[in-house]
Amino acid sequence: MKFVLLVVGKTVEKHYISAIGDYVQRIKHYIPFDIEVIPELKNTKSLSTDQQKEKEGELILKALQPGDVPVLLDEHGKEFRSTEFATWIERKMHSVKRLVFIIGGPYGFSPAVYQAAQEKLSLSKMTFSHQMIRLIFVEQLYRAMSILNNSPYHHE
Numbered sequence: 326m327k328f329v330l331l332v333v334g335k336t337v338e339k340h341y342i343s344a345i346g347d348y349v350q351r352i353k354h355y356i357p358f359d360i361e362v363i364p365e366l367k368n369t370k371s372l373s374t375d376q377q378k379e380k381e382g383e384l385i386l387k388a389l390q391p392g393d394v395p396v397l398l399d400e401h402g403k404e405f406r407s408t409e410f411a412t413w414i415e416r417k418m419h420s421v422k423r424l425v426f427i428i429g430g431p432y433g434f435s436p437a438v439y440q441a442a443q444e445k446l447s448l449s450k451m452t453f454s455h456q457m458i459r460l461i462f463v464e465q466l467y468r469a470m471s472i473l474n475n476s477p478y479h480h481e
């Protein structure tokens with residue numbers, strides 16, 4: 326079983342790179358986990374928002390492997406408390422080979438990506454940048470793994 330976080334474009338800010346890297350290492354202590362990056366589109370100025378989402382969507386779908394379970398990170402998705410997210414993760418760990426969490430580009434997902442995904446997960450009703458949500462997600466995944474392993478990181 327492996328967890329993947331699929332993102333559009335490299336993480337650019339130094340402070341995010343460092344903090345995300347820290348949580349990735351901590352998560353790897355518990356489970357196989359990688360961040361996969363879809364290269365940012367070039368010449369986006371000549372594209373409409375919908376065209377950009379469509380092109381990014383094609384690359385997102387191409388990055389998926391047969392048998393993958395894609396989960397879209399989306400502010401309109403299902404919300405969990407951290408302990409509930411841990412229970413949800415535990416169930417997936419027993420039933421899925423590759424669970425691929427996907428963060429959209431700056432304008433979100435194309436209709437084709439929404440169609441391909443079985444689940445949508447919200448980390449808040451508020452909208453975060455596609456760069457910042459990476460850090461929030463890896464912290465929550467680490468928190469979930471800490472809860473499942475009875476580590477004293479999480480306090481209710």
Ligand SMILES: C[S@@+](CC[C@H](N)C(=O)[O-])C[C@H]1O[C@@H](n2cnc3c(N)ncnc32)[C@H](O)[C@@H]1O
Nearest residue numbers: 398399400428429433447448449451452453455
């Ligand atoms: C700037 S947001 C895009 C907002 C766009 N209006 C939309 O409707 O998707 C970029 C990406 O960050 C992620 N994201 C932002 N806020 C989120 C939240 N509260 N929960 C989960 N994912 C979020 C989503 O993957 C989204 O596609």
